[in-house]
Amino acid sequence: MTTASAPFHDDRLSLQFTVNGRTRSLRAEPRTHLGDVLRDALDLTGTHLGCEHGVCGACTVLLDGEPARSCLTIAGACAGADVTTIEGLDDDPVAGELRVAFNREHALQCGYCTPGMLIAARDLVLRLPDADERRIRAGLSGNLCRCTGYVGIVRAVRSVIAERRARGIAPTTGGQRGLGPVGARLGTSSGPAEVAPTSPRPVARAAAAPPFADLDAAFVPAHRFDQAFSVAHPPESVFALFGDVEAVAACLPGAVLTNHPAPDLVEGALQVRIGPISARFGGRARITRDEPTRTGRILGAGSDAGGRSATQGEIRYRVGSGEAPGTARIDLAVGYTLKGPLAQFGRPGLVRDLAERLGADFAANLEARLSGDPAPVPAGINPLRLLLTMLTASLRRRLAVWGRRS
Known part of the structure; x- marks a missing residue:
């Protein structure tokens, strides 16, 4: 007597997308990353996998015209997308000029980072208006090289940009791209056929309204975390001060309020620096409050046109009673989505x-203001102090883990 075996169930996804100008169809596990599909299923091994955490940039490809980390991109999310790897740029004029410049300036040694570096550099050549070394270094800061010291790489990219601008070839892409996941097909596409030096790629968003002109009330953040702190003042006083937008902005380091066009709408900027990236996010925020529950929501969005970084986020707050009489506890639920060069360092x-x-x-500034003695607020975020704070917090967490294990 034989027992019939259960039918085999194949839970792989059927995918179809364009890779280097060819339509490719394949099946992949739901959690397979795009980099693994390119290398293992399509034999496009020019896409290198390094850290596999989205830090080193060796796996960078073009996804619907935008540089993307293939080691972090789920292949199933790329259905219908246009993918260009380093192999697809063999006949691309910009990539060709960069290859010559990399050789001339000795911008490579072991070569492992070079495919991703070339794709990131190509984006800078197409986008930057001039050979600005500071912006080139910022744009390449998400592509790590352990050999060259970057001097030759930066020199090569600068030379290509300068030579193209001297020949009258203007930047072929607009400024800030819209917020959303890379490869979301927000009106642009890529491919070698669309990068002729005299024919700019069509970018529908370049002529659109500034990013985040309309705040999306249904915004769903990519990352969330909670935070809480206490002040030695009654909850009623704290919540009342939260209704004074100018006072709140004066308590936040790096914040500048530029306009208050409506009771529930403000415009301003926030200066932030993480690693080598400095960004001044300008944008708008909508504020809602509920007096009976002493809760509120701040929904904001902004962008840094110079650095191509963009963010959208929300802060939900609740002002309650603290542990001691006459004190208040402020609970915050923070959600955000970050895109651009700053996102390469902005891990959760x-x-x-x-x-x-x-x-x-x-x-601290809120406590001082409520006490009637406003303290001076730093003009921005001190990166050295931030680094020391992060190292101290990391050491405390490690000591706590070791203590639990011992």
Whole structure:
């Protein structure tokens, strides 16, 4: 007597997308990353996998015309997308000029980072108006090289930009791209056929309204975390001060309020620095409050046109009674989505540490203002102090883990 075996169930996804100008169809596990599909299923091994955490940039490809980390991109999310790897840029004129410049300036040694570096550099050549070394270094800061010291790489990119602008070839892409996941097909596409030096790629968003002109009330953040702090003042006084937008902005380091066009709408900027990236986010925020429950929501969005970084986020707050009489506890639920060069350093843990530092400064300034003695607020976020705070917090966490294990 034989027992019939259960039918085999194949839970792989059927995918179809364009890779280097060819339509490719394949099946992949739901959690397979795009980099693994390119290398293992399509034999496009020019895409190198390094850290596999989105830090080193060796796996960078073009996804619907934008540089993207293939080691972090789920292949199933790329259905219908246009993917260009380093192999697809063999006949691309910009990539060709960069290859010559990399050889001339000795911009490579072992070559492992070079495919991702070339794709990131190509984006800078197409986008930057001039050979600005500071912006080139910022744009390449998400692509790590352990050999060259970057001097030759930066020199090569600068030379290509300068030569193209001297020949009258203007930048072929607009400024700030819209917020959203890379490869979301927000009106642009890529491919070697669209990068002719005299024919700019069509970018629908370049002529559109500034990013985040309309705040999306249904915004769903990519990352969330909670934070809380206490002040030695009654909850009623704290919540009343939260209704004074100018006073709140004066307590937040790096914040500048530029306009208050409506009771529930403000415009301003926030200066932030993480690693080598400095960004001044300008944008708008909508504020809602509920008096009976002493709760509120701040929904904001902004962008740094110079650095191509963009963010959208929300802060939900509740002012309650503290542990001691006459004190208040402020609970915050923070959600955000970050895109651009700053996102390459803005991993959730780093952003959380930054927010904790901001929260501590805000709490101290809030305490001083409520006491009638406003303290001077730093003009921006001190990167050295932030780094020391992060290292101290990391050491405390490690000591706590070792203590639990011992």
